[in-house]
Amino acid sequence: MTLIRIAAAAAHFGRDIEHSLGRIGKIIDDARASGAGLLVLPDAAIGGYLADLRHPDPASLPPALEPDDPVLGRVAALAGDLVVCVGYCEADGEDRYNAAVSLHGDGVLGRHRKVHLPAAEALAYRAGDSFAAFDTPVGRLGMLIDYDKTFPESARTLALDGAEIVACLSAWPASLTNAAPRMSQDRQSRLFDLYDCARAAENQLVVVSANQTGGAGGMRFLGQAKVVGPAGNILARTWGKAGLAVAELDVAAEIAAARRVLSHLDELRPEAYR
Incomplete structure (x- = not known):
């Protein structure tokens, strides 16, 4: 039996990178x-997210970091023996990507560029074009960035x-077009939880879902x-507050x-799908 503890963070991050690094630490x-x-x-834990999802202002976009920016090295040093996944805006020449990197004290373990861009996010970022898993000290891992998880093909x-x-x-914000008086009644709040549980259950794997607050x-x-466990069961959660959701489990077991009994990946019938 190999038990590991897994933590998902809910926290607010803004434009000030030094302040973000302090909070990350x-x-x-x-x-x-x-x-x-x-x-x-x-x-977007490093540098914050867009200030306006519908009409992004080119003058106030998050700072873009090169893939080998020293800031990421500082996060890796903070991580030490932990595997840490963190989001940021990535520069590639003139292009910008909503990106995530998985880090360890030894360096970069894996990367992802957000593939599915909602609303007007395409005015600020280019879309990534792939999903790939990678090996880490805690097991084989893959990353999605918010709207990616809306699409079952991403996690699959x-x-x-x-x-x-x-x-x-x-x-992931509350609904921009149909605000509810209570967060528990918000359409996007329900969908956020639904997608987390569905992606875990349909693929029979562990989903670790972090989100901004504020x-x-x-x-x-x-x-x-x-x-979320492989049966789609929530093992730990923060609800709407900032904090850590921590669960201990033997992932492989x-x-x-x-x-x-039912192995979804083994029972796929791709020849029937279009």
Whole structure:
């Protein structure tokens, strides 16, 4: 039996990178104190998210970092023996991507560029074009960035690539077009939880979902960080508050148990799909 503790963070991050690094360091310390081996931070934890999702202002976009920017090296140094997934804006020449990187004290373990761009996000970012799993000290891992998890093919591609854990990094706001009086009644709040549980259950793997809290521009971020087991069961959650959702489990054993009778990946019929 190989038990690991997995932590998903709900926290607010803005434009000030030094302030973000301080907050990341504190969250890493808290995750380490909890015994976690994996910490998933929100999308845009380094440099913040867009201030306006519908009409992004080119003059106030998040700072773009090169893939080898020293800031990422500083996060890796903070991570030490933890595996840490963190979101940022990535520069590639004149192009910008909403990106995530998985880091360890030894360096970069894996990368992802957000493939599915909602609303007017395409005015600020280019879309990524692939999903790939990678090996880490806590198991084979894949990453999604918020709207990616709306599409079942995203997590399924990672599962077929051997991912045991899918890290979902989000800056997911409450509904922009149909505000509810209570967050629990918000359409996007319900969908956020639904997608986390569905992606875990349909692929019979572990989903670790982090999200921003607080606000930016006219947006309110949901929080609702959680760890979801291979049966789609929520093992730990933060609800709408900032904090860490921490769960301890034997990932391989949980996946094997979920797939013992019905193994979704083995029973796929791709020849019937269009």
